[in-house]
Amino acid sequence: MKKFLTTLGISIFILFNSFSQVDSTFTKQYVDEPLSDIIVDVENHFNVDVVNSDIPINQLLISTNFEEATFGQVLRYILDGTGYFFMELNNQFFIFESSFYSKEILDLVHANYTNAEFDILGKQSGKFNSVEVGRKEVVISGQVMQSSNDQPIQGVTIKNTSYNEGTLSDVLGNFKIKGFLGENNLVINSYGFASENLSLNLNNDTTLTIDLNSDVITFDEVVVTGNNAQEKVDRPQGGLEKISIRQIKELPTFLGEVDVVKSIISLPGVNTVGEGSSGFNVRGGNVDENLILFDGIPIFNSSHLFGFFSIFNSESIESFDLHKGGFSARYGGRSSSVLDVEGRKGSFTDRSLSGSLGLISTKVSLDGPVIKDKLAARINFRRAYTSLIKTFVNNPEIENKEAGFYDLNVKLDAKFENSSLSFSGLLSGDTYQFLEDTTSRVQNTGASLIYRNYALSNLSFLVKSSYSKYSNGISNPDTRIGFDYESNIEHTDLAAEVIYDISSSSYVEVGIQSILYRLNLGELVPNTEGAFNSSDAGKERALHNSAFIDYGGKLFDKLNYSLGLRYNYFLNIGPTTIYEYQENQLPYKNVSDSTSISGNSVYNTYSGLEPRVSLSYSINKKSSVKFGYNLTNQYINLISNSVAISPVSYWKLSDSYIKPRITNQVSLGYFLNMDIFNFQVEPFYKWQTNLLEYRAGSQVFINESLERDLLLADGYSYGSEFKLEKSGRLNGWLSYTYSRTLRRIISNVNESVAGEIFPANFDSPHNFNAVVNYKVSKRISISSNFQYRSGRPFTIPESIFEYQGTVYANFSKRNDGRIPDYHRLDLSMTLKSNLKKTSKFKGEWNFSLYNVYARRNPFTIFYGTVGDGRLPQAYKLSVLGSMFPSVGYNFTLK
Template sequence: MGQQLSQVRFSGNFKDVPLSEVLQSLEQQALQQQQRIHFFYETPVVSTIKVYATFTNVPLAQVMPSILASTQLSYLLYDSNYILLINKEDLSSLSLSPHTVDSAGRKPHPENIPSTEATNDSQETIREKMNLITTKRGTNTYSITGLLTDATNNKKLEGATVYVEEMRSGVLSDANGNYQLALPAGTYNLVYSYVGFQSKRRQISVRSNQTINISLLNTDIRLREVVVTAEAADRNISTTQMGITKLNIRTIKKMPPLLGEVDIVRSVLLLPGVSTVGEGSTGFNVRGGSIDQNLILMDNAPIYNTSHMFGLFSVFNPDIVRDVTLYRGGISARFGGRVSSVLDIQLKDANAQKVTINGGIGLVASRLAIEAPIIKDKLSFIVAGRGSFTDFLLKNLPNESLRKTRANFYDVNAKADYRINSKNTLSLSGYISDDFLQINADSILTIAVNSSITQYRWSNKYGVLKWQHFFSEKLTNTTSLTYSNYTAKVINPTAPNEFKIPSQLKQFDANSDFSYQLNDNHKLSFGIQGIRYFVQPENLEVTPPSDINPISISTEHGVETAIYLEDDFTINKMLTLTYGLRYSHYLNIGPATVNMYAPDSPRESLSVIDSTSYGAGSVIKTYGGLEPRLSLKISLNESSSIKIGYNRMRQYIHLISNTASAIPTARWQLSNTYLKPQIGDQIAVGYFRNLFGNMFETSIEVYYKKIYNFLDYKDNAVVFLNRNIETAVLQGQGRSYGVELLLRKNIGEYLTGWMSYTYARTFAQMKSQIDREQVNEGDWYPANYDKPHTFNLVLNYQLKKRIGFSMNYTYSTGRPVTYPESKFAYGGIIIPDYGLRNQRRIPDYHRLDVAVNIDSGYRKKKKVDKSWTFAVYNLYSRNNAYSVFFKQEGGSANAYKLSIFGAAFPSLTYNFKF
């Protein structure tokens, strides 16, 4: 490939031969001499031209005038290898210098075709014309399709790159590892690549539609990088997507774990725009949204509680997860039902070639995963499970109260994939988790239910049946049926007042999504979705002869449907537009009884003046509306772009809790007559730039979000076991805005990682003509999770081939809190008088985690891959405040700080795979 085009010689004896065939012959002769040339032309222009020419061992500079003699065509050499055939009258519009060579006999440079000395504008015009020719070739354009897999286990590779060197463009494989290219006739060099795998180069001759399946070799043993995305290196520049980050599971596993457990949610907290109210809390907050405003999907099934052990760990087993994508903005019209974000967790496909077993043993839990083929290359399965044994550790602690505490959990994932044929694939996946926590009487939680011992139990279950069908090379479909069930229970096992408080949320989901490649400039996505909700709020069930009165709350029913259409439109090389529209509709249905409250009075039990009963299936209240989505990418050059995005989202299900961090037994509530759907509008603008050949990725995003029917609770609200929840909550407005900065090093032999800073504010306003129906006298106030400043640093350094070091550092502003401003005595009891809501803050939060990963040796025929991970969470023992509370001691009230992890926590984990 190193020789010059001037050194290539051509021969031919053409008599009445179509020009298109002559050009193909020249391409082949150049290829035989280790040189590439490619002709661009419009088919109608050359279809009637016949060539009469004879030449022997001459350079291309002499060939072209010979074969184009007696025609109205000229030719331009672009970027050394591309030759554009063009009408002579079009030359003047390109503003080219006189060095352009054409069939009229202008003298070329000796032995060579001179490159066009065009202006930048002319070069851009040439590129656009070449792209236009490619689009218009019609019958000369062929489809190249295929499947990209891991060579070691035949797993499908999503987001792998297929790059066409001659076209300077490429495509990404979809979620099933499939790719599709449209190429005109000719010879091309395709480069197949994927992060963590060896690239493969394949030369193809395109004369018809082809299927080319490629297997790439995993190089994870030698690559110890922090890689945040498994996509093309410049995808952050070249696509319309913004506010979207993908974490590869290999990246997550390299981060320092807590007590030996790799945690996906904890990793997400290190991304810009994401925060939490404190350590050990359930859920996370994205761009000013509450924890229930995040749609969390595992293999397309919704997860309503992501925590084990009250938020210490997440429910996602890293051994079965393929990748994690967080959508903070630029959310596709395919997603709906939440107003802040989407966390999409995709499970990996089972090994269809051989049996593989991997797992780990840690201080808190152990895990094991088995994957194997049932019918090789056709039917395979994977099962992964985790279980904790913290009860054993707690029983041996010196503190008597802690010895009576019990905490354990388990979870099991299972998935089977059946490749029926090249056009049809079935998959069936399921999940179950169970948590049990028993707290002794010393806990504040036990006092809340007036018990010496309180037990908490919660569980997630789901099942997904998915069918993927390829109608044609352009049209594909994925249809799935999903069942999700979340249950929670509070138990008092102490006689004589034994009771239990169960609650449940069930969801049935059916959806069908289509993808249609209309042409090179338009990719359409469209689909339909239906959801059936069953929500059973907490009921108080007692065991006779208890003195406690039982409380029963009716089950709630709802139906949500949606339809959407989205178009990914490439306007030109500079502009790309993704626009879509989603319409959602919601029905709140019976049986139910709806109270009517006196007008101009606070909504409370004493103001009920009437009620209406609805039978089973009766429509109580309907909501719905359009949800437009828009993303525009403006390319400034090959390494930078500006993006603008807008989203509208609607949410019909809500989490009701008047605590800073909702406990697993918090109440879920459907929209009804009084609780309206939350509606979120977000607009964002971002500048994205890559440096030093995509080694560094930088971005700055600015966003503003407004939420209608924002949910908060009344002062002194009672949420627990409340039959009429509308008397405890308020709806008003919410707004958030912020700036997110990111610097990420994607490529490096030794050091990779990222650094992010987020400035974000979130405020709420509950304003009403009725004083008791508003907060802080109707003024704006900070939300519970308003944290203005957040800084994260993630580094991964490969000391040696077998030894890697990683660290995380995080800093954030303390969250808002309400303090008592004064006190008064009544009947000898000191009563605190609290000020306006959320006007103070707890101390700032910061923490450093480190880890050392030691891999086994690299013997070629070794049977077991082993590794050790030694980590220290909270290295310098920062006593971070989770909350601040007050106790009356003598004549004064003293403030105390509660910390979850007030010391350094070391851990050691042994991982194996065979």
Template sequence: MMKRFLILVFATFLSGYAVSQNYTISGFISDAGTGERLVSATVYDANTLKGSISNNYGFFSLTLPAGKVKFVVSYVGYSAYSQEIELKANVQLNVAIEMSTELEEVVVTENKIEKHVESTEMSVVELQIKSINTLPVLLGEVDVMKTIQLLPGVQSGNEGTSGIYVRGGGPDQNLILLDGVPVYNANHLFGFFSVFNADAISNIKLIKGGFPARYGGRLSSVIDIKMKEGNQKEIAGDATVGLIATKLTLEGPIIKDKTSFIISARRTYIDLLIQPFIAAAALTEGVIVNAGYFFQDFNFKVNHKFSERNRLYLSAYTGKDRLYAKTTELWDGSVYKYNFGIQWGNITSTLRWNYVFSNKLFSNTTLTYSNYTFETPLEYYFKEKINDVFQTESFILNFASGIRDYAINVDFDYIPSPNHYIRFGASNIYHIFKPGVNIIKQTSAYTEADLDTTFGNADIFANEYGFYFEDEFSLFSNALKVNAGLRMNGFYVKGKDYQSFEPRISARQRITRNLSVKAAYSRMSQYLHLLTSSTIGLPTDLWVPVTDSIPPQFSQQYALGIFYNFLDKYAVSVEGFYKSMHNLIEYKDGADYFSQNTNWEKKIEIGDGEAYGMEFFVEKKLGKTTGWIGYTLSWSTRQFENVNFGKEFPYKYDRRHDVSFVLTHKFSERIDFGLTWIYGSGNTTTLSLEKYMAGGYSNYDYYINQSYFEPIVVDYYESRNSYRMPAYHRLDLNVNFSKKVKYGTQIISIGAYNVYNRKNPMFLNLEYSNASKQFNLVQYSFFPIIPSISYRITF
């Protein structure tokens, strides 16, 4: 029996490679209005329901038997494209599809492939920037990371911050890719905004589990963000003035249908507005002050189509946050100058070459460079008049840390038949880690010699490499579809070569046309750690590599889910997951970023984590009313030998229940409305409710023991993260009023964050009240109801 089964499986496998009168339709799918390539569009033959999807660059390949083919392209939010083809030779076909402008719900009654049910992908959500733009936002700033936080399995950190925690993982376990380049610090303004300017982004893909072999390097998620390519057809633009920032985006063809560009810039202007008041106030004290804070982003991309087979992309991003304060005091001829600041920022750049070797083989070669830096410069300069003689003194202290990467990736897509989609490739990243150095320069008339010194952690050089192979194949007339792959990762640092082999498999069993069951297993490894002691996205969080004494993190994740489509417009999924994580790091008790004198490797503990739970997701993508409901029930714990006395404890963001309700409705061409409501069990925290005397001198050896046996009252903490804060919930609203004007469309967005002014906890503190003569648990909340307004014009 088993033998027959194996023969059947083998025969079915081979059938994909059978070459009997088969021809290939290949080409690119793009947006008819802008020429922008469309990712993950479904292409299929409506007669046989054999199909494929377009890859990250819009390329598709569909090999079918000779004969009549009803070739269909479908993509959410776009009108379906259909063409009858008499297939008797290979066909090169580039399809441009129109964005749907129908307000009525689009109901497709003909045979079609429901990607949600059909694909082997599970734990994956794709977001389009169009839907993100409708949702309510904090202070009027559209933020893709905060939209991702609304998805099941994804939890936010503290209120208002952009940090994300996927299926019980840490903030460092998310591979955030901007055009294929890892972004190490995705935060602006201490985490309250992300670095991604929504105006420059085309689509976002979040993978929480069932990772295909082509992704590696992080344990918990992949957030693949693609920048727009630039309008191929006409010059277009977008300008927004919000409460805290202004944005400007310009895109268009340089050579129509061949070369296009997009540039986008954003800058906050609180500092510019507030600066005159600070300066005026300081001047009354006789001090000249220049102080403020801003962040800025700049995105740029250009691409050129050399031929139907060759296309080159060059993209870059640079962003910076800067908090600064400069003061100058003049007094009786003496000058005193102080300069203090904190600044951090990312630079990423990508040179990408798409080449179509044949109608079945597509390649993508990418060279990338990225640099994340964090600096805290501190300077002073004195010119003092003492006894009618000027003496000068200057001092510079600069702490700098960061990480710089040079990378090359080569990826191939080979699509021999509708039954097989093969991907393989290799990558290499050369990392330069700067875990933190201090530079001190001092010149002084009061000291004998000038000081010019550098100390701190030495740079670490490392090489990360990987190879992968995966095949998505169909069995039993496509009833069963499997994506199986293997990834080999390696990391060479300080003479030590770590390697890991990571099997990945995800399978889909179709039950009916609208119902399937999926299962996935993936093993992941990670060679980078993030040292963080804060609960917000501070730039002091430090990226460090594995070393000879700090091993790589690795995880194993199992997922099982049911996927169902009903009424052709609702997608429902229920997924369960279990994830074990090993070699996680955490600061030792009492250690933190500020204890710079200690080597970072000595400041950490290594331990394990575990997360499991269930996610429920129902989504409506089509029609006037769209949105989703997500619910997550989960547990997440950590265990370190020397933390919490070796006992398991809840993770900081262990959240039992997490609910999100997202709704958008288009009343008319002129008015659309967005609403989000979220609910989450409270975060955990550690509180001391008892005290005791620890120490107490001994009479023996009294003369030396008296000091270290000095009786001191200390706090008793029963267990780490044993207290749960009050639940979190919030309602946000947003209304967009659009109006066509002669040069484009103007949109006024009016919204409110935390509409019913819920006092959500940021942190708790025990404080003594003189009135009641007792300690109270005091909750601090930062975000009350916050109205926002922004003006946007597109042309």
């Protein structure tokens, strides 16, 4: 035993006489006395020899009152909180520095005692069972990487379960967490990756590189949500939903197509106006209020074929985050939500070919290293053929019409010693012919380049640039009345961000961004010269500069916080024509003059601050209360006087007449983690100004003075979201949202409209979703998805009147009626083969039933012509009124 202790270090222990020789008590009061003097008094009183010259804690000042204290009580008190502990061994007392605390020491001590004696010794020594109190802190830092391609992983949960400390990895995979000398246990979890447990015996600060393996073909893949349940409780942001592509693939599909946008509609607070509609609504926001990013590329239309399919190929996606409120100050430009989609990276080591064959589309993916361990690539292509839809829709009017789409995604990743470079590109196009001799086209083009540097342990930065263009058009080849129409929006940006870790529990992030917008509001050109005159709604340009700062961390082990501030400076740039009006409030009527702005002249500016606050208070280890507030300014608007995005919808910048949309949102939520269950409830309230509504009979197509057909409105939304989630073999979630979205016209118009409060076109008070997945075996899984939502509002005719021999309908207040409620049930089953990880070929079959009971859900209500002295006849339009079966086969070849 003496040999062992000598190896540990003779200078750090102190030998006392045996405890049996010390049978007296000690009484004395000290006020700011050096610890070394107290030890001398203890030596003299108990007749022991303490060798303490090498102990640095001797200079501590202590104030206390010992009254009939035993030797053990005195020793426990003076060592408490110093980083030292003591224990009795063979009738001798030893003082150890905490860095020498180890399991081996306890094993040696335990060998000299029976279990009962060892338990008594633990109570006497007071330190060796748990040396957390007063232990010297250390910093555990490092980076989390994907084992397959050595790419950093963002948002990984790292928790030191020994001391209830937790943190998340940043965009570069870096993390810092507090630890203590001695034993530390780290648990690492991330969506789509197998969990890791690390046991560390530390005597100083340490740096780690943690490699996570993809979580494939195991039972654990269905409990990916449960792995991150504690993260939902700990993180300060409320209104944040994280879903991996593996969870999305378990949901029932429409004609075999895995759909990101349809999956988020099953989450609380998210809604859509119906099947066959592009976009989605979040917490009472319009479809244009969602910032959608794919690897940093802004997406202006997230759907193919009017919303039947998502623009995101499931094979090109790793995961996504949906921020419904309290989002970071790094995000700007939209009012309601941020959908941040991370593209799937290529492997630096292994090549593979994968694909899928379905009734409506074919997918092919190539993945592998270009330069092994240095440059990886992934290419995804999808082509859809939609003839099957016409079979189920059974509408003779579209029997000879064509529709289809394609998309191509390319991703390159290069890694260096302390940095990485990533390129992502996308190209997609839609062509559909729903009217005789008229073809509609939609195209998305985008690319991003992101450089990350993490050479310093506590400082990292990135520089990124992106380009995105969305265009839509209509063509008619008729030689007499044929035409070509197109509108588009281009987005080019450059940004830089720096993240500095102040400590293991706090950070600061700063960044700048500059965006150049170029818009074509619509141009109509005849195919035949002289058929009719060309029309041009004009072109617009603007520069949107911004800077932000985010500061976050933890206080008192209970309060997690994220505080942010974003500053915007928006400039309208020529050339353009500005019309001047006699009136000074929307809607403008009489043009008095016009001014031409040429070149790069700035003719209008806006600026504003956007504060962001997210707080989370831990009630206990399993539950927390969260508060969030954010203010946003939105400088672009989607112009469409229909409930959904149409072929003639287009984007419009804020200008001298159309002011930025200002949105305030506040939320308060409760989050509870109950192991396999977790529950959340989050009420919210949102109020908005400078919203755009449309005059009755407004003309928005090719309108160079659009402000004359717009109404200004205020709006507010309120509601509460509920979600109960379960992990395990039977997993899924139940979500319910009650919300209202109301508008109030404030423009200077006739008294029947001014001040009118009415529900927005997408107001839906009740939304319920049930998603259930069950693993029958390792090969077979089944899932179901049920959706219910209240019917959306519409305006109904309530009477008729005759004027100069013509009968007209007199309509009720705006959006005073509602279409019937919507509900639908979907089912699917997946059969997997070749489950061995060593197998080079893997495949799976997917069978789905969409709209199982063939519900003819109404998309809208419209009315026929007025006649015979009767009110117009109402008609219900159902886009999909049949059950849609599908089968698909997915494979991977390595």
